[in-house]
Amino acid sequence: MTDLSFPPDWAPDTTFADGRIGLTVRDGIAVLAVQIPQKMNALDVHATRGMVEALEAAQDQARVLLFTGTGGKAFISGADIGGFDDDKQQGSSFLERQKILADYPLPTIAVIRGYCIGGGLMTALNCDFRLAGTDATFGIPAAKLGISYGFDGLSRLVQVAGPARTRYLLYTGDRVDAQTALTWGLIEQIHDTGVLWDEAMTLARHIAGNAPLSIRATKETVAQITRDPADRDMQAIVDLSMLCQQSSDFREGRDAFREKRKPAFTGE
Known part of the structure; x- marks a missing residue:
């Protein structure tokens, strides 16, 4: 090998x-x-x-x-x-x-x-x-x-x-x-x-080690930005942003910041 x-x-x-x-x-x-x-x-x-x-x-x-x-x-x-x-x-x-x-x-x-x-x-x-x-x-x-x-x-x-x-x-x-x-x-x-x-x-x-939902949202948003304006799905960006805000990972990230510890993200 x-x-x-x-x-x-x-x-x-x-x-x-x-x-x-x-x-x-x-x-x-x-x-x-x-x-x-x-x-x-x-x-x-x-x-x-x-x-x-x-x-x-x-x-x-x-x-x-x-x-x-x-x-x-x-x-x-x-x-x-x-x-x-x-x-x-x-x-x-x-x-x-x-x-x-x-x-x-x-x-x-x-x-x-x-x-x-x-x-x-x-x-x-x-x-x-x-x-x-x-x-x-x-x-x-x-x-x-x-x-x-x-x-x-x-x-x-x-x-x-x-x-x-x-x-x-x-x-x-x-x-x-x-x-x-x-x-x-x-x-x-x-x-x-x-x-x-x-x-x-x-x-x-x-x-x-970072929040999977946040990374997914970033990847999709960047992809939408690089498309022609007529082909962009703006609602998809909004939906992904809301998904992040409502996720347990968002709460974990906030709590870890307050507690000065490394977050443990689950992608949920």
Whole structure:
């Protein structure tokens, strides 16, 4: 297990898609791992289906989800093009399953080592935060493969990196290193590979210790803000705010503040 991007004691307890996807949930933290190192963790249609199954399994068990890849050489190196040859509809199915990650109710953290290319970069961008090792590289070789990305595929990239940098990545198909990715907003943090996992776990534990309903409300409100005004569900924001105010966690947070102790939130 020494080739994993995380310590052996976090090795997946459950697998999906014939072992392509692994899942471990402990102490409110889920780790979803792409386990196809022989293909640099390139995702085929079966792996993306397994990813969805793992996300669904973790949703009711965890407060935070870490998304990573095994092998130490790639987060996700893109889509396994050969895995889509038999069915032209599978490409759109791949994108639909990516949207499930983008709309996932739990906070998500991508932990990136090595190649984060094409569909891998899109997967990382669909997470809330991206932490990368110094060995990470990022790119979208669409122009070198004769393919294109649609509105949903590029909207998040434009949002975080801007139109000009999106054009650069797509026009040239070149890769950028982790430091450039940090400057461009593709990632939030960069760490030496030896401490990357510890830094990711520290962030995950910090988030998991806060009130789940409050975090859920924040995630949904931010999502609504980034949508076109005509598509926003303002009532959903109001409902989530009321849910927080009426929750036992609100009372626990208030009491803990008064009593100068650490709150114990239950998500209720």
